[in-house]
Amino acid sequence: MGFSRARTNEQKQQRIDAVVKATAHLYDTVSYDDITFAAIAKETGFARSNLYIYFTSKEEILLELLIHDLRSWSEDIGEAFHVRKSYTVEEVAEGWTNAYLKNKRLLSLLAILFTVLEKNVSTEALAQFKRKMMEVQHRVLELLGGLLPSIHEEVLEQFLINQLALVQGLYPMAFITERQKQAIEESGTGYVAPEFASSYLNVITALLKNLNKESIS
Amino acid sequence: MGFSRARTNEQKQQRIDAVVKATAHLYDTVSYDDITFAAIAKETGFARSNLYIYFTSKEEILLELLIHDLRSWSEDIGEAFHVRKSYTVEEVAEGWTNAYLKNKRLLSLLAILFTVLEKNVSTEALAQFKRKMMEVQHRVLELLGGLLPSIHEEVLEQFLINQLALVQGLYPMAFITERQKQAIEESGTGYVAPEFASSYLNVITALLKNLNKESIS
Amino acid sequence: MGFSRARTNEQKQQRIDAVVKATAHLYDTVSYDDITFAAIAKETGFARSNLYIYFTSKEEILLELLIHDLRSWSEDIGEAFHVRKSYTVEEVAEGWTNAYLKNKRLLSLLAILFTVLEKNVSTEALAQFKRKMMEVQHRVLELLGGLLPSIHEEVLEQFLINQLALVQGLYPMAFITERQKQAIEESGTGYVAPEFASSYLNVITALLKNLNKESIS
Amino acid sequence: MGFSRARTNEQKQQRIDAVVKATAHLYDTVSYDDITFAAIAKETGFARSNLYIYFTSKEEILLELLIHDLRSWSEDIGEAFHVRKSYTVEEVAEGWTNAYLKNKRLLSLLAILFTVLEKNVSTEALAQFKRKMMEVQHRVLELLGGLLPSIHEEVLEQFLINQLALVQGLYPMAFITERQKQAIEESGTGYVAPEFASSYLNVITALLKNLNKESIS
DNA sequence: CATGAATGAGGATTCATTCAT
């Protein structure tokens, strides 16, 4: 019983990956508060104290997972569009939306990114996270520039931020738990939770069309 | 020493108000995790166990606070516009944005409403919260209908939801802590956090203009 | 299973006494590092978390125990001398020494009082301890003044402090563990640990005689 | 990166010295409980596990440091007196006291020697420590015999032990922390901590004078 | 000899919650 030591950097990375993977599994199955170092240790088979060598809080691990999902999402976007082709605004909006739908966990992590995850993390870890996140953003920005060559880069950056805000806020309103559904039912208010895909698509289509006008004028 | 009994309903409401007020003060001064029943009890002067008579989790209290702030916000919107007058889309957007800026705590509570607050709450409490929230929404919807008489009510509802999603996501991106600022600095990425007022104004102006077209067509 | 609540102040004092008593037992049987809140909880039958209502560190409890032993010692001194009688310096020294020998645990607590116990204690708790300790000292000083009426009070105070220093340092040199004895044996140095009673008696006799001269001159 | 192997005994001694020196620095700057193998490893640059080759507990290291300081102290005593000259009791007492004042860390280590340091040490390490300590004592005893030729050696030995006890007990009463000062203040008892130099000087002067009489009679 | 990953154990502390009065 017990793990052999991770001597090389490669092995060290394997340990980190194992921890992130285990945390991902936990994230998909249990509630946020039940993701603890104890649970992660159990899931990985590591000793709890051993985790402290690699991470100092669960939020740090989840940021790592977020980066992973973010890269997967950016790849999906890349694959959704061909470089040579030219696309209408509606087509861009649809491909974009689909990439999110393929990465549901990314959506739910983004929803707590700025309010929860970034709170219990050291400044250094946060800085490194920001670096990795900006890398992905740059890649996506380039891609978007290729799709919408008529729009200024700064305007596209602004769009990226706005849609990110929208995604963060819309996700938890759209994907609600059974208990939330029941509460709505019991409230008798007739409230209907928004449908993520159509709402998101709607808004970003409006935003993208607006960009065109901004850039022209 | 000690509190006299709350016999009447009125006294009971006074107790509830005292608890909410104390929690509001805590919310403004300490971090979310440091808002505990122990801290609230200390702040109010009540015994910890006594709080269980009125609330069963701190999230329940915070939902109550959210409702309070929501009403204050809706009143601010009401005061921002005169019923008789007619307003341009830009004027509506600006008044709307200002009402949010007057209620910063509401913004920060909305930012965790669906991801954090609604999680640790009984279905009954949640249902009641939904009822109160919808009351406010109806009032605001009526008001908005008066301002933009040409738009269908359903479209306005959709707008309300979309801007709520935007607000939730934008707030924590715009209002960041010192540590977050420092991390961004250290990351050397040149990332600049969005400015809430202008970003929000920008997007909802686009959305409102779009509504016009939708309704016309 | 479980304790009934300590409602009155008297019951509260009973709880405190129970904790101190259990800690005393532990102190007599296990090593200092093995006196933990967990061990005390086990010994008393209380829940560990319940101890935090009464004390916040084991040092606080041990200070309480020290006070208890100090009072017992001062009573022993009181009983050793009759008020009416007059005593020679040698008789005073002997009675004084015997009172210490009757309170071995006091000796061992004094030996760590300033180096260990006073370290991990809140300022408030320490202040209260000082108050209680000075109470005992005053009583003892009065008693000593009755025995040696020719000596100035300030000189007696000085004596009290000097003998306390001596007692603290001498005790751990005289009462040594089996392992310490064995190490001395193995060292082959022929070192002989001092015998507490005779060494202490010797020194304070010299000090007391010196006091006489100081006061005369 | 990393340390080259210590093959020869000389290199081994260098390692030991480095560890002792690092521990000395720690002892002067942080609290006793914060002196851990982890901290020492960090201070030296060694790997934690490497320390186990040379020492098995921090107390062992501190005993080594104590020996070092003890030798420094004995040298200071040697330099304070000329062999040929004859000294009064008062002069001896003063030189003796000054040697302690020059070696404050020795004082603080002596204060925990028998109560703390000797506890968590193997019998062998303790035996070796005793041997080294007795070496110093012999040197000092010889020196003292030269200064006070009229006193029997056994009586001088007794004096050495008594003053050692006094030093151990007096030091922590005289040199108190800020928190202890504050607690005394808050206690309102008017207690005044003894002044080390004068108190120590006073007592050993009395003891030395008494020795004269003992030996004469 | 030197390393540092891995372990296990334990201690401090706090929280939500109950319950007798």
Place this chain on the structure above:
DNA sequence: TATGAATGAATCCTCATTCAT
């Protein structure tokens, strides 16, 4: 209703120590 002692569970965190390389 109001109290606060009492509980149990859980978390965080660090330390000494081992062991394969």
